[in-house]
Amino acid sequence: MTQTITIDPVTRIEGHSKITIHLDDEGRVKDARFHVTQFRGFEKLSQGRPFAEMPALTARTCGICPVSHLVTSAKACDELLAVRIPEAGGDLRRIMNLAQVVQSHALSFFHLSSPDLVLGMDSDPAQRHIFGVLQAYPELARDGIALRQFGQEIIALLGGKRIHPGWIVPGGVSNPLSEEDHATIMAKIPNALIRIRRTLDWYKNVFGTFDAEIRTFANFPTLFMGLVDAKGELAFYDGKIRIVDAVGRILADQLEPSRYMDYIAEAVEPDSYLKSPYYKPMGYPEGIFRVGPLARLNIISRCGTPLADQEWSEFRMLQRGAVLSSFQYHYARLIEILYAIERMEQLLNKPHILDKHVRAYARPNQFEGVGMAEAPRGTLLHHYKIDERGLITWVNMIIATGNNNLAMNKGVFQVARHFIRGKEISEGILNRVEAVIRCYDPCLSCSTHAFGQMPLSVQLVSPDGELLDEVRRG
Amino acid sequence: MSRALLIGYGNPLRGDDGVGWTAADMLAARYPELTVITRHQLTPELAETISHFARVVFVDATAVGQPGDIVAHRLDPESVTGDLYSHNCDPAGLLKMAGFLYGRAPTGHIVTITGESFGYEETLSPTVTAVLPQLCAKIEQLIA
Numbered sequence: 001m002t003q004t005i006t007i008d009p010v011t012r013i014e015g016h017s018k019i020t021i022h023l024d025d026e027g028r029v030k031d032a033r034f035h036v037t038q039f040r041g042f043e044k045l046s047q048g049r050p051f052a053e054m055p056a057l058t059a060r061t062c063g064i065c066p067v068s069h070l071v072t073s074a075k076a077c078d079e080l081l082a083v084r085i086p087e088a089g090g091d092l093r094r095i096m097n098l099a100q101v102v103q104s105h106a107l108s109f110f111h112l113s114s115p116d117l118v119l120g121m122d123s124d125p126a127q128r129h130i131f132g133v134l135q136a137y138p139e140l141a142r143d144g145i146a147l148r149q150f151g152q153e154i155i156a157l158l159g160g161k162r163i164h165p166g167w168i169v170p171g172g173v174s175n176p177l178s179e180e181d182h183a184t185i186m187a188k189i190p191n192a193l194i195r196i197r198r199t200l201d202w203y204k205n206v207f208g209t210f211d212a213e214i215r216t217f218a219n220f221p222t223l224f225m226g227l228v229d230a231k232g233e234l235a236f237y238d239g240k241i242r243i244v245d246a247v248g249r250i251l252a253d254q255l256e257p258s259r260y261m262d263y264i265a266e267a268v269e270p271d272s273y274l275k276s277p278y279y280k281p282m283g284y285p286e287g288i289f290r291v292g293p294l295a296r297l298n299i300i301s302r303c304g305t306p307l308a309d310q311e312w313s314e315f316r317m318l319q320r321g322a323v324l325s326s327f328q329y330h331y332a333r334l335i336e337i338l339y340a341i342e343r344m345e346q347l348l349n350k351p352h353i354l355d356k357h358v359r360a361y362a363r364p365n366q367f368e369g370v371g372m373a374e375a376p377r378g379t380l381l382h383h384y385k386i387d388e389r390g391l392i393t394w395v396n397m398i399i400a401t402g403n404n405n406l407a408m409n410k411g412v413f414q415v416a417r418h419f420i421r422g423k424e425i426s427e428g429i430l431n432r433v434e435a436v437i438r439c440y441d442p443c444l445s446c447s448t449h450a451f452g453q454m455p456l457s458v459q460l461v462s463p464d465g466e467l468l469d470e471v472r473r474g
Numbered sequence: 475m476s477r478a479l480l481i482g483y484g485n486p487l488r489g490d491d492g493v494g495w496t497a498a499d500m501l502a503a504r505y506p507e508l509t510v511i512t513r514h515q516l517t518p519e520l521a522e523t524i525s526h527f528a529r530v531v532f533v534d535a536t537a538v539g540q541p542g543d544i545v546a547h548r549l550d551p552e553s554v555t556g557d558l559y560s561h562n563c564d565p566a567g568l569l570k571m572a573g574f575l576y577g578r579a580p581t582g583h584i585v586t587i588t589g590e591s592f593g594y595e596e597t598l599s600p601t602v603t604a605v606l607p608q609l610c611a612k613i614e615q616l617i618a
Contacts, residue, residue, distance in 0.1 A: 111518060130518065130571075131554075131567075131570070131571075131574075134571065134574055134575055135574070138574065138575055141571075141575055142522075142575050142576075144518075145518055145519050145521065145522050145575070146522070148517075148518075148519050149519045149522065152519065
C-alpha cells in the first residue's frame, strides 16, 4: 500500500502552498509534488484598463518586489510608446531595481532562511525563529536589518514610499534625483558594503556544515536562464537572454526578450495554480531550467563590479561547470547584494545622474509591448497588447518564481527521497522539505498573481489515497 | 514629545483597518515635532528605528470588541516568546528586538480601536469616525 505525506502549509515563504509526498508499498518516496494553492488572475483583471495604469496596477501583485513589476511593466509600456527614455531616467530605474534586489535578498537570507543556517535544520522549532538568530548572532541580525533598511530607504527616497512607489512610469521616471537624496544614498554605501562583506565571510565559514543539504537540496542538472549584457555581465534592468546547461556550456545567447515565445513555453499541471515554464527547444519537462541568483551567477561571464567579481570567482570554484545545488542560492544571493551595492555606487557616480530630463512623453505608437527584467527571484516578463484607444486587450506575465516551478518540484522530491523513511515525518525532515523551497525564495503571491499569506502543509498519502499523516504550519 | 514615536499601522484600503493611519496623520498635523510613521505591517527594521526613542505608541484597528471601543495597554517585551514573522511583527516583539539588538528599548503602548467595517473602501465607518477625537486624546496622553 502506498502512502502520502502532506505538508500544509509551507512556512517562511511568500504565499500559500502545500506539499504531498507519495510513498510506495515499502514506505519509500515514490513521488513528491509542490502545489501552489492560491489564485489571483492579474492577467484577466488588467483587461480594459488604460495601458499607462499597468505599472501601478501590476505592482500590486506583490508587496515584497513591487519595484520589479514596476520596472518590467514600464519597459513593456516604453515599447508601446516606442520611445527611447532619457539616460538619467534609465539609470535611476536601474538604481531602484538594485535597491529592490538588496532589500528582497536581505529579507530572504536574514529573516526567512537564517534561522535554519544559524540554528541548524534539526534545532528546536520553538527556538528556530528570528529571536533565536538574534540571540545566537546579534551582529548578523543587525546586519540583516541594516541591509534591508538600506534598500528600502533608497526606494523610499527615489519613489516617495517603501512599498508600491509610483515613480517609475512609462517613458522614464516621474522625478529626477535631488542632490540631497544623492548625497544621502552615497553616504550609506560604505556601511552597507561592510555589512554584506561580513555576512559573506560568515556564510563561507558555515555552509560547509550543511553537506547533506548541499548534496540533496535540488542538486541536479538543469538549464539556467537569465539576462546578460553584451559583455556577458549581470544585467538586472536590461540585457538579453542567455541559457546555459549543467556543465556551464552556453546553449543560447543574446536571445531577444520580445521573442520569448520562440524559446519559452508554459505547461499547466492539474494540481497547482503555478504554471511550469520550460525551454521550448527541449520540450516538457526536459526543458527544465532555473532562474534567480544561482542561475544568474551560473550564466554570466563575470559580475561587472570589482568586489562581486572576486566573490564570484570563488563561488564558481565550488563546482566545475555550473553550481548545481539550490542550497547555494543563499550564497549567490549574498554576492548579488554585494554587486547591487557596488553597481548603485557606479551609477550614482555617472555625470548625468542628476539630470532633470528623466522622462520621454508620447502617445502609443505600437499595439504590442514586451518588458523583461531580472527580479530578485529571477527573470520577469510582462507582455501587453492594446487597442487603438490604448486599452489593454491581452496580458501575459511570466513570473520569476514560476520559472523555477519544475525545479522546486524536483527538489522537493529529491529531499523527500533522501530524508524520509517510513510513514511519519520528523520535524527536522519537515523543515528540510520546506527549506529546499525557501532556497528559491518563492513569491507565490506573485507567481500566481494571487492574494494572501503563505502557510504550508505536507500530506503523506497511501497508494490507495488514504491520508496517513499531515503537518500544517502557518 | 520629541522623544516620542507614533506608529499607525493597518491597511488604509480596507475601511476601518486604516484608522491607525488616520490618527497618525491627524496627530502629525497637530504636533510637528512628533515623529510619526505609518505602515501596512510591522517589520523587523522598525526595531532599529524605535530604539532611538524614549516612548513609542502603536495604533491599530482590531476586530475584537464592540465597534468604536478604544483600548490601550502597556506592552511587555518579556511576554514575547514565540516567532516573529518576517513582515508582520508584533509590537512587543519589536520592543524586545530593540532592547536586545541595540540596547535601548523605549516604553511602549498599543492603542487599539474596534472597527466596524473592513471592506474595500478608503473611508472610516461613521462609528469609528465619531470616536476619533477620543482616540487621539488617548494617544496624546501616552506620548505627552
